[in-house]
Amino acid sequence: MTGNxxxxxxxxxxxxYEVFQLLTDLKEQRKESGKNKHxxxxxxxxxxxxxxxxxxxxxxxxxxxxxxxxxxLTAMKNHKLTKAEKLQLLNHRPVTAVEIQLxxxxxEERLTEEQIEALLHTVTSILPAGPEAEQQQNTGDDVAMxxxxxx
Amino acid sequence: xxxxxxxxxxxxxxxxxxxRKLNDSxxxxxxxxxxxxxxxxxxxxxxxxxxxxxxxxxxxxGDGASHTKVHFRYVVFHPFLDEILIGKxxxxxxxxxxxxxxxxxxxxIPPESLQQPAKFDEAEQxxxxxxxxxxxxxxxxxxxxxxxxxxxxxxxxxxTSPTGPSSAEAASSSEELPKKEAPYMLxxxxxxxxxxxxxxxxxxxxxxxxxxxxxxxxxxxxxxxPCPALGKEVELAxxxxxxxxxxxxAPCQAVPSPASPRATRVPQxxxxxxxx
Numbered sequence: 001m002t003g004n005x006x007x008x009x010x011x012x013x014x015x016x017y018e019v020f021q022l023l024t025d026l027k028e029q030r031k032e033s034g035k036n037k038h039x040x041x042x043x044x045x046x047x048x049x050x051x052x053x054x055x056x057x058x059x060x061x062x063x064x065x066x067x068x069x070x071x072x073l074t075a076m077k078n079h080k081l082t083k084a085e086k087l088q089l090l091n092h093r094p095v096t097a098v099e100i101q102l103x104x105x106x107x108e109e110r111l112t113e114e115q116i117e118a119l120l121h122t123v124t125s126i127l128p129a130g131p132e133a134e135q136q137q138n139t140g141d142d143v144a145m146x147x148x149x150x151x
Numbered sequence: 152x153x154x155x156x157x158x159x160x161x162x163x164x165x166x167x168x169x170x171r172k173l174n175d176s177x178x179x180x181x182x183x184x185x186x187x188x189x190x191x192x193x194x195x196x197x198x199x200x201x202x203x204x205x206x207x208x209x210x211x212x213g214d215g216a217s218h219t220k221v222h223f224r225y226v227v228f229h230p231f232l233d234e235i236l237i238g239k240x241x242x243x244x245x246x247x248x249x250x251x252x253x254x255x256x257x258x259x260i261p262p263e264s265l266q267q268p269a270k271f272d273e274a275e276q277x278x279x280x281x282x283x284x285x286x287x288x289x290x291x292x293x294x295x296x297x298x299x300x301x302x303x304x305x306x307x308x309x310x311t312s313p314t315g316p317s318s319a320e321a322a323s324s325s326e327e328l329p330k331k332e333a334p335y336m337l338x339x340x341x342x343x344x345x346x347x348x349x350x351x352x353x354x355x356x357x358x359x360x361x362x363x364x365x366x367x368x369x370x371x372x373x374x375x376x377p378c379p380a381l382g383k384e385v386e387l388a389x390x391x392x393x394x395x396x397x398x399x400x401a402p403c404q405a406v407p408s409p410a411s412p413r414a415t416r417v418p419q420x421x422x423x424x425x426x427x
Binding site: 005006007009013015023045047051059091 | 152153154155156157158159160179182183186187188190192193194195197198200222224226227228229231233234235237252253254302
């Protein structure tokens, strides 16, 4: 009737954590109200909410909090990165230099090796690890202990 | 990955829902209309973020329902250009590798964008990366269910609104099934062909740029387990100039077993060799 559905197709970028939080709250709300979750009209919302939550839950974003995100962005101020680059770092939590080089455009020109190391340190110290990384860390610790034993 | 899109639409509330709070009814109607649907040139709509403005509601003659113009913001899946994403391989076809994110399936890595050299194994219907080392090629298979990291390079929106009956002859049109096109599709690469030479330094690109790693933690594996030698070669390759590495990578300690046909099968996703 009125023409275009959308006014601004890019009003703001959302981090995966924000979407995770939104969908989790929505799920709680709908669980409390009970009644019409399973009506045919709501099926699409159920499907997309479930799948998106499943995807984000496997990333490091699930353990983030508003305070962590704020702390991260403050720490990022010194590194002179674009918004898109900071968003990717926040969503992916890279742990190696190669990952940084993929996400930061022309990183060889803009960042020295020390700067990349510093960036990695900021990222890994502020952002909590994801569920998979935690699992690997546990097995890694076990291996290290075995190696140290025969002294 | 996700953006906030400001939208405006007129929402119709039927009379039997008038007892509910207007905001709740409108939120439900908007989610019913947009959730899990692709909006042309916008992206895949996920869920309502908030309602910014409600204009006056009108009731029109002949229709007992109220019509309200609503300004709202919706969470939409719309990755930006060059964004890095991680997904699972859904399957392989001659067109390329199909990747899925769970909530979004139409992601394609065309063959020329895979790590080279790559070839399609007809028997198993899977793409294979022939990773060259000193001993010969290791075949790294793109198996279903494997995680892969990729960069978005292009997107295509197709307007799949129903069209009128075609004017083609009845005989031919009844035999062909309409081709199902994805309304929103992402074209992606795992091997970045940006051959811009950088300043002389530690990381110099004189050929294709760094391919995307699957996962730094996943070492290259053959059936003998994680191969420290291969992982090390990747590490070295990154730190040298493209003209050639000064250090020779250590040879593979494991002896490939000639008996099994899948002697060089990698249980995990292909890793990179950075052709800097």
